[in-house]
Amino acid sequence: MSDKKLQERPGKYHQPKNITPIEPGLTLNENGLPLRPNKPVCPHFSRFGLCKSGPTCKFDHSSSSSRSKL
Numbered sequence: 001m002s003d004k005k006l007q008e009r010p011g012k013y014h015q016p017k018n019i020t021p022i023e024p025g026l027t028l029n030e031n032g033l034p035l036r037p038n039k040p041v042c043p044h045f046s047r048f049g050l051c052k053s054g055p056t057c058k059f060d061h062s063s064s065s066s067r068s069k070l
Contacts, residue, residue, distance in 0.1 A: 026055075033061035 027030035027035045
């Protein structure tokens, strides 16, 4: 394949950056990640401060400062 064809075709696992949360009324943190207080903390977010799934992640993304207030 030519370089031009590779640039035109999105990858098999292409995930656009403009993904919005599936659930209406979902609260997002300052990074645009979902706050789900009754769910476990996202393992990737708690370890690296980033989430691979973005706003569609099924885990909680509370900051440590807001967790300590609870």
